[in-house]
Amino acid sequence: MRILLMISIISMSVIALSFVAKTNAGLPHIPEDSLAEDRLKYMNQVLESIKGKEGWKADSVFKNLKVITGKITAKHFLLMMNYGWSTELGVSCSYCHDVRNWESDSIEAKNIARGMWNMRQQINGEILPKITGKDYWTNPKVTCITCHRKKPKPDAP
Numbered sequence: 001m002r003i004l005l006m007i008s009i010i011s012m013s014v015i016a017l018s019f020v021a022k023t024n025a026g027l028p029h030i031p032e033d034s035l036a037e038d039r040l041k042y043m044n045q046v047l048e049s050i051k052g053k054e055g056w057k058a059d060s061v062f063k064n065l066k067v068i069t070g071k072i073t074a075k076h077f078l079l080m081m082n083y084g085w086s087t088e089l090g091v092s093c094s095y096c097h098d099v100r101n102w103e104s105d106s107i108e109a110k111n112i113a114r115g116m117w118n119m120r121q122q123i124n125g126e127i128l129p130k131i132t133g134k135d136y137w138t139n140p141k142v143t144c145i146t147c148h149r150k151k152p153k154p155d156a157p
């Protein structure tokens, strides 16, 4: 009986780990923090609520996207919310969201994040190429963590 329990615990951990490894694919590796579990719980809740539409374009699945448009799929969008923005700022989803109403803009940080995204796109797409002549979609680029270092407000100099 005890052996059976051990085997099922081990196999469940392997499944959980492979899930994390798979969903994290293609994003920069940033060490997890104590909020990782909370973020994963919310991401999985949203994934569950859009079942069957994960591969659709994000702006055709979600209701209130103003800056993240184009080819990105709903699943990729959620990976970015979790392993990108939240992890890079060291926060959970509730820092920017009313988690019972994802499309709501009631928290100011959410709207600031839209401006931050536009700034990032402008830095990589226009400002850096003018300075160095390089293409920052293929070279290391500025992302949230460049400034935030896992804090919602970057350190003062």
Ligand code: HEC
Binding pocket: 039, 040, 042, 043, 046, 061, 062, 063, 064, 065, 066, 067, 068, 069, 078, 081, 082, 085, 086, 089, 091, 092, 093, 094, 095, 096, 097, 102, 103, 109, 110, 111, 113, 114
């Ligand atoms: C730093 C702020 C920030 C954090 C943290 C964050 N989000 Fe977001 N989220 C946004 C912004 C901004 C938008 C809207 C993007 C746009 O306008 O294109 C958004 C949009 C969404 C939407 C689409 C809602 C709709 O129908 O319009 C979902 C779902 C979502 N986020 C889920 C999450 C989840 C899950 C997490 C945590 C794993 C998370 N977000 C963490 C800022 C954040």
Ligand code: HEC
Binding pocket: 085, 089, 109, 110, 112, 113, 116, 117, 120, 142, 143, 144, 145, 146, 147, 148, 152, 153, 154
């Ligand atoms: C070039 C540096 C830089 C980059 C890149 C950057 N930020 Fe910021 N961010 C800042 C600074 C500086 C502040 C503080 C502004 C203030 O307090 O007046 C800030 C503040 C914020 C805040 C408000 C925090 C609060 O509670 O007051 C959010 C949310 C935020 N950034 C999200 C993001 C996201 C998401 C990204 C990536 C898409 C990002 N930032 C990329 C520099 C940056």
